[in-house]
Amino acid sequence: MAKEIKKVVLAYSGGLDTSIILKWLQTTYNCEVVTFTADLGQGGELAPAREKALRAGIKEENIFIEDVREEFVRDYVFPMFRANAQYEGLYLLGTSIARPLIAKKQIEIARKTGADAVSHGATGKGNDQVRFELGYYALEPGIKIIAPWREWEFKGREELLTFARNHQIQITKDKEGEAPFSVDANLLHSSSEGKVLEDPNVEAPSIVFQRTISPMDAPDKPTTVKIGFEKGDAVSIDGKKLSPASLLTKLNELGHDNGIGRLDLVENRFVGMKSRGVYETPGGTILLSAHRAIESITLDRGAAHLKDEIMPRYAELIYNGFWFSPEREMLQALIDKSQEHVEGEVTLKLYKGNVLMAGRASPKSLYSPTLVTFEDDKGAYDQKDAEGFIKLNALRLRTLASRNNKKNK
Numbered sequence: 001m002a003k004e005i006k007k008v009v010l011a012y013s014g015g016l017d018t019s020i021i022l023k024w025l026q027t028t029y030n031c032e033v034v035t036f037t038a039d040l041g042q043g044g045e046l047a048p049a050r051e052k053a054l055r056a057g058i059k060e061e062n063i064f065i066e067d068v069r070e071e072f073v074r075d076y077v078f079p080m081f082r083a084n085a086q087y088e089g090l091y092l093l094g095t096s097i098a099r100p101l102i103a104k105k106q107i108e109i110a111r112k113t114g115a116d117a118v119s120h121g122a123t124g125k126g127n128d129q130v131r132f133e134l135g136y137y138a139l140e141p142g143i144k145i146i147a148p149w150r151e152w153e154f155k156g157r158e159e160l161l162t163f164a165r166n167h168q169i170q171i172t173k174d175k176e177g178e179a180p181f182s183v184d185a186n187l188l189h190s191s192s193e194g195k196v197l198e199d200p201n202v203e204a205p206s207i208v209f210q211r212t213i214s215p216m217d218a219p220d221k222p223t224t225v226k227i228g229f230e231k232g233d234a235v236s237i238d239g240k241k242l243s244p245a246s247l248l249t250k251l252n253e254l255g256h257d258n259g260i261g262r263l264d265l266v267e268n269r270f271v272g273m274k275s276r277g278v279y280e281t282p283g284g285t286i287l288l289s290a291h292r293a294i295e296s297i298t299l300d301r302g303a304a305h306l307k308d309e310i311m312p313r314y315a316e317l318i319y320n321g322f323w324f325s326p327e328r329e330m331l332q333a334l335i336d337k338s339q340e341h342v343e344g345e346v347t348l349k350l351y352k353g354n355v356l357m358a359g360r361a362s363p364k365s366l367y368s369p370t371l372v373t374f375e376d377d378k379g380a381y382d383q384k385d386a387e388g389f390i391k392l393n394a395l396r397l398r399t400l401a402s403r404n405n406k407k408n409k
Contacts, residue, residue: 007032007115008146009106011132014049016171018121020160021148022056023167025119029146034062034113038102041069041187041245052170064109068101069187073244076101076323077188081287082232082342083307083335084295085315090265092281092288093318094189099128100323103135110143117144124150127270131321138324181208187248189261189281200266200276211252211280215259215353222351223258224358227251227290229346232339234287248283255282258350270320289355290346297365298342307338 008025012018012035025033035058037049046065053063076097087093106118118136122128129147136143154160164171182194192208206214228236235241237250255261261282269275295304310331317328344362348355370380 005029005031005117005144005146007034007113008117008119008144009034009036009110009113009115010119011102011106011121012037012049012053013121014046014052016164016169017160019052019056019169020164021119021121022053022058023169024148024152024163025146026057027167028152031117032062032115033058034109034115035064036102036106036109037063037065038105039065039067039069040072040098040101041249042185056169062113064105066105068105069245070243072098072101072187073248077248077284078233078244079332079336080318081284081291082339083311083314083331084288084292085311085318086288087315087319088265088267089312090263091267091277091279091319092189092263092284093315094186094279094281094284095128095184095191096131096319096321097188097323098186099131099321100135103132104139107136107139107143110140117146119146119148122147122149125271125273127319127321130270131323134321135324183210185210187245187252188284189279192278193275197276197278204264204278208278209262209280212256212262212282213259215262218257218259218352220352222349222356223254224347224349225254225286226345226347227287228344229291229294230343232291232295232336232342234290248287251283251286253283254350255286259353260350260355261285262353286348286350286355289357290348291342293346293348293357293360294344294362295342297360297367298344298362299338300366303338307335310334 008029008031010018010022010025010033012022014037022033022035025031033056035049035053037046039046050063050065054060080093080097085093087096103118109115110118120129120132122132124147129150133145133147136145154163161171163169180196181192184191190211192204196202197204197208226238227234228239233244234247234251237247242250261280261284263279263281264276265279266274266276295307299307314328314331314335317323317325317331322328341364343364344360346357347359349358350356368380370377
């Protein structure tokens, strides 16, 4: 099989694991390796990834580092938030939504460089292997995929470290021992799993939290923020227009400072097992509350309820890796249609881990004070009409009751 691969595009972070994978690909497949490093807003310096790739013998023209933060938020995060998507009612899908973009970029680079294979660093137990590979196949059906964690014979971390030492791969002191937990991060969230988090009955240690201060340590005074929307997407904060990535960055800062967005969740992985994850989605948590608030006054009841009905299915498609599937695109078209009049401003108060509603207003509002008032509505609503409405809706119930009453006599 090794002879069949000529060139492979590796999703490369520059960290120890993908550095080992890079060398393993070279030694196992004797192939040319192209590296792709995506700046998704995960934090940290990306420049060292280039230097590490060069030291590993990668040609300069085969090293791709791209800032995809705006594309990530505009074309992936925002469409998902139009749906108010939450997997199993809680998880805001921060890791899931990043994978299709990385897969798309790898396929684009494979076409550009003439590579015949792509590779990722996901393990054989997780969801990410599915997400990456469904993305690859959806975009390039004939692509070859190399998943090292499913192929190599390393049985533990020490064997990986031995391989790294034998091939002069730099190992920092903090990587010598077992990592206390695994972290994935991007502009939307951070995700921590494994090791000290594997027992769901043990509270997560404070070192796990990287994106938020503790709600208990948050200020005693609420922070007020106003978020503006157009066609379902957030476009401004406190009246200032911002790009998608800049807006989410600002919301992340506000969420961090007020202890907002922590989630400790036991979820059902697509591959069949339950796993415990600790997530921090500060800006996303604020955005979800704001979006639901502006929808509450601009969406018709039928449209709003239909959206809520399809949301679990939409969220599951993203979680399971079907971003590029026709059914996700069909649902997206429905969701986007619903957002045509979702515009206006929402005022929130952020306080000790809570997002509190303070106000919402829209030029497209369907809320009518005249209709809903308990005072004189000037004839806008005839309360006598409710009698016929109730009787029509009660007709089948009365029919059933008549039948049942006869049976019981």
